[in-house]
Amino acid sequence: MEKKTKITGQTNSQSSKILSKPRIFFGVLFSVISIVLTFSFISYLMKWKSDQSQAGTLLDKTIKSTNVFGKIGDWLGNFFIFESLGIAAFIVAFLCLVTGLLIMKKNYFKPWKTFGHSLFFICWIPVFMGAVTGGSGVLSGVYGFQIMDFLNSIIGTFGLWMVLLVSIGLYFVLEFNLNPTNVKSKLNDLNDNTLGRVKSMMPKSSEKFEADEELEIENEEEKLVEKEFAVQNTSFQTPLNLNVTSDIEPIQTPNQTSFTSAPVTFEKPQITEKEDNFKFEVEIPKEDLNEYDRKAQDLVQKHGEYDHRLELAKFQMPTIDLLKDYGPEEIHVNQEELEENKNKIVGLLKTFNVGIAEIKATIGPTVTLYEIVPEAGIRVSAVKKLQDDIALNLSALGIRIIAPMPGKGTIGIEVPRKNPTMVSIRSVIASAKFQNTDMDLPVVFGKTISNEVFMADLSKMPHLLMAGATGQGKSVGINAILTSLLFKKHPSELKFVMVDPKKVELSLYSKIERHYLAKLPDGEDAIITDTHKVINTLNSLCVEMDQRYDLLKNAFCKNIKEYNSKFSQRKLNPENGHRYLPYIVLVVDEFADLIMTAGKEVEQPIARLAQLARAVGIHLIVATQRPSVNVITGMIKANFPARAAFRVISSVDSRTILDSPGADQLIGKGDMLYFNGNEILRLQCAFVDTPEVERLADFIGEQKGYASAFMLPEYSADETISTVGAFDPNEKDVLFEDAARIVVSTQQGSTSMLQRQLKLGYNRAGRIMDQLEACGIVGGFNGAKAREVQISDLHSLDNFLEELRK
Numbered sequence: 001m002e003k004k005t006k007i008t009g010q011t012n013s014q015s016s017k018i019l020s021k022p023r024i025f026f027g028v029l030f031s032v033i034s035i036v037l038t039f040s041f042i043s044y045l046m047k048w049k050s051d052q053s054q055a056g057t058l059l060d061k062t063i064k065s066t067n068v069f070g071k072i073g074d075w076l077g078n079f080f081i082f083e084s085l086g087i088a089a090f091i092v093a094f095l096c097l098v099t100g101l102l103i104m105k106k107n108y109f110k111p112w113k114t115f116g117h118s119l120f121f122i123c124w125i126p127v128f129m130g131a132v133t134g135g136s137g138v139l140s141g142v143y144g145f146q147i148m149d150f151l152n153s154i155i156g157t158f159g160l161w162m163v164l165l166v167s168i169g170l171y172f173v174l175e176f177n178l179n180p181t182n183v184k185s186k187l188n189d190l191n192d193n194t195l196g197r198v199k200s201m202m203p204k205s206s207e208k209f210e211a212d213e214e215l216e217i218e219n220e221e222e223k224l225v226e227k228e229f230a231v232q233n234t235s236f237q238t239p240l241n242l243n244v245t246s247d248i249e250p251i252q253t254p255n256q257t258s259f260t261s262a263p264v265t266f267e268k269p270q271i272t273e274k275e276d277n278f279k280f281e282v283e284i285p286k287e288d289l290n291e292y293d294r295k296a297q298d299l300v301q302k303h304g305e306y307d308h309r310l311e312l313a314k315f316q317m318p319t320i321d322l323l324k325d326y327g328p329e330e331i332h333v334n335q336e337e338l339e340e341n342k343n344k345i346v347g348l349l350k351t352f353n354v355g356i357a358e359i360k361a362t363i364g365p366t367v368t369l370y371e372i373v374p375e376a377g378i379r380v381s382a383v384k385k386l387q388d389d390i391a392l393n394l395s396a397l398g399i400r401i402i403a404p405m406p407g408k409g410t411i412g413i414e415v416p417r418k419n420p421t422m423v424s425i426r427s428v429i430a431s432a433k434f435q436n437t438d439m440d441l442p443v444v445f446g447k448t449i450s451n452e453v454f455m456a457d458l459s460k461m462p463h464l465l466m467a468g469a470t471g472q473g474k475s476v477g478i479n480a481i482l483t484s485l486l487f488k489k490h491p492s493e494l495k496f497v498m499v500d501p502k503k504v505e506l507s508l509y510s511k512i513e514r515h516y517l518a519k520l521p522d523g524e525d526a527i528i529t530d531t532h533k534v535i536n537t538l539n540s541l542c543v544e545m546d547q548r549y550d551l552l553k554n555a556f557c558k559n560i561k562e563y564n565s566k567f568s569q570r571k572l573n574p575e576n577g578h579r580y581l582p583y584i585v586l587v588v589d590e591f592a593d594l595i596m597t598a599g600k601e602v603e604q605p606i607a608r609l610a611q612l613a614r615a616v617g618i619h620l621i622v623a624t625q626r627p628s629v630n631v632i633t634g635m636i637k638a639n640f641p642a643r644a645a646f647r648v649i650s651s652v653d654s655r656t657i658l659d660s661p662g663a664d665q666l667i668g669k670g671d672m673l674y675f676n677g678n679e680i681l682r683l684q685c686a687f688v689d690t691p692e693v694e695r696l697a698d699f700i701g702e703q704k705g706y707a708s709a710f711m712l713p714e715y716s717a718d719e720t721i722s723t724v725g726a727f728d729p730n731e732k733d734v735l736f737e738d739a740a741r742i743v744v745s746t747q748q749g750s751t752s753m754l755q756r757q758l759k760l761g762y763n764r765a766g767r768i769m770d771q772l773e774a775c776g777i778v779g780g781f782n783g784a785k786a787r788e789v790q791i792s793d794l795h796s797l798d799n800f801l802e803e804l805r806k
């Protein structure tokens with residue numbers, strides 16, 4: 001309705017432009033007179049001698065005229081050209097046209113200016129032509145000749161030319177405000193003005209006569225009424241008030257498109273013409289930049305912004321034709337099935353004395369949602385209790401009752417369709433919603449119950465827990481997630497750490513190792529299948545997380561996005577350890593297996609990452625077949641707000657994963673529930689087949705990649721054992737003294753600073769820091785803060801080191 005009000009408002013604003021009949025009449029009349037005059041004049045000029053002889057014989061039929069407008073044309077030409085203005089008579093024709101247009105409210109010309117200029121030239125041109133031709137011919141007209149003759153007799157020929165040239169000179173000086181300083185710019189302006197006017201004189205293609213616009217407005221309103229009518233009619237009333245709605249093509253919303261485009265038709269840019277003689281300059285005040293920003297700006301001006309894609313600049317993003325086309329995914333409405341289900345629901349509820357005021361059906365790809373409005377006084381819990389009875393009565397698996405529907409005031413009953421429609425990954429990847437998304441890590445799951453493409457941003461989730469019994473679509477779900485990320489992110493922006501204890505599920509992705517995978521420096525395979533090695537990788541990810549936090553802290557950034565944009569603007573110096581940070585997504589396909597074999601050692605780093613890694617761009621996708629409480633512990637659950645549940649075996653499992661039942665009632669084959677921390681949505685997961693993943697991996701793998709996989713920081717379990725204890729001078733690192741000097745001169749006991757300045761790995765820098773602590777140069781570990789430095793200057797340090805060497 002809001003749109004309608006908008007259109008009505010526009011209509012009112014247009015009403016002042018609606019032309020009355022007299023206006024149209026006189027407007028057209030003047031325009032026609034202008035045309036007649038113009039052609040008569042042209043015709044007269046070409047044959048003026050013979051036409052002139054016929055001018056006085058208007059009523060004599062025996063004499064034929066050669067003018068295009070006959071004797072009237074002769075008469076007009078004779079009167080305006082010969083007897084009065086000469087060729088300046090064309091200005092009269094032009095003024096008639098201007099008058100006609102003004103009457104019809106076409107303000108192509110400013111009336112007073114146009115009439116003023118015309119008057120000047122009507123006076124000047126005939127005299128000028130008289131002076132040029134000496135009074136012979138018709139170009140000056142009688143009026144021009146006589147004035148010229150008169151002036152010639154009193155001021156002489158030279159005086160006459162002086163008057164003519166001074167007057168035209170003055171005209172230009174006054175009109176274009178010419179003075180020696182701005183003559184050049186004015187010449188340019190003159191050019192622009194002439195061009196601009198010529199342009200403005202020509203009707204723009206987008207501009208139509210108001211009559212057309214009126215028609216358009218009416219048409220828009222008619223369309224709107226039709227649309228409203230159509231919208232109302234998409235839900236039809238059955239005898240029992242059953243409204244069926246089906247959003248078969250949610251992406252194409254022609255109604256909305258034309259609603260929003262309607263007002264645009266009436267918006268015209270206001271001032272395009274340069275009429276005033278002053279220059280309009282906009283000055284944007286320059287930011288008061290500090291030294292670093294100024295340096296960064298200079299660098300950006302010199303080299304441009306840092307382009308993280310440069311190394312793989314030729315990398316081609318995957319194309320949609322790598323994915324299988326299953327044809328149009330139209331939902332076929334089975335009227336019989338709908339009626340049958342509705343009758344069963346209504347009948348059953350009646351037997352339990354639950355009256356229904358209204359029932360409406362929404363058909364999705366896998367399930368149909370029947371929304372019922374119970375009669376006044378019926379308790380929601382009464383309907384909820386009937387869940388099993390309804391399921392029994394409809395003899396279908398996958399019935400789910402949502403009482404009440406959040407934000408709707410109805411009770412929803414989801415009933416699986418007999419012939420579900422498959423949702424292909426191609427259809428969701430190709431959707432405008434996915435293609436135009438500005439999410440950082442867009443993950444397209446599939447389609448909702450109302451057949452809309454459903455997407456979520458992994459960077460906002462920020463971690464996803466997936467569960468589902470074997471064969472219910474979990475692996476397909478993981479592939480759908482990975483596919484959507486691979487379609488959107490460049491290899492420089494995203495890295496995966498893949499853990500696949502089942503060994504076969506993610507093996508296809510090994511082809512993209514040098515593009516998208518991350519691994520430990522000594523790791524042989526990028527896809528980790530050995531559960532014991534996982535511990536090192538997870539701890540290494542924790543080290544990467546800590547390092548990233550240090551980088552963010554030093555760059556005064558709150559999150560990875562801010563950091564990367566600062567880095568791109570060259571505000572962060574790579575010599576200080578700064579680098580472009582790709583997102584890292586950890587995918588664990590069988591978490592239960594990990595917990596079984598590695599236990600607490602796995603849980604701890606996972607929990608730590610889940611708690612902290614969000615801001616530094618590390619995200620977790622953890623899937624499990626067995627969502628039992630000893631696998632998905634309270635600690636894990638608390639840190640995974642987003643959960644995806646495929647069909648699970650028991651309602652206990654469903655409660656473990658979703659904190660509510662329902663996942664046990666799903667029908668499998670990608671039928672899933674997605675919990676985003678607030679509400680549970682039923683979705684049909686998009687289907688990705690193995691050959692599709694294979695084609696995608698081949699497409700990426702065959703292109704030029706990095707020299708190796710993305711290297712995670714080195715980590716070895718043994719090295720974590722603290723060496724802090726008695727200081728042994730013989731075992732001190734060769735860089736010990738350099739490190740001590742750096743720490744004392746900067747008065748900062750920070751491991752990451754040592755790493756940067758001495759270009760060391762995290763472990764070695766950590767060891768040196770421990771040695772510095774052991775000999776008393778720095779204080780103990782101080783949490784997030786840097787360690788305290790116990791020696792105040794380099795001189796004292798040299799003495800101290802001297803003592804140590806003894």
Ligand SMILES: Nc1ncnc2c1ncn2[C@@H]1O[C@H](COP(=O)(O)OP(=O)(O)OP(=O)(O)O)[C@@H](O)[C@H]1O
Binds near residue numbers: 468477625
């Ligand atoms: N979204 C979907 N649409 C249609 N069919 C699907 C979908 N997801 C899964 N299926 C069907 O279910 C089968 C099993 O899926 P999938 O391999 O993903 O199960 P899973 O839960 O990973 O099982 P497991 O844990 O044993 O690997 C697929 O081969 C496919 O036929």
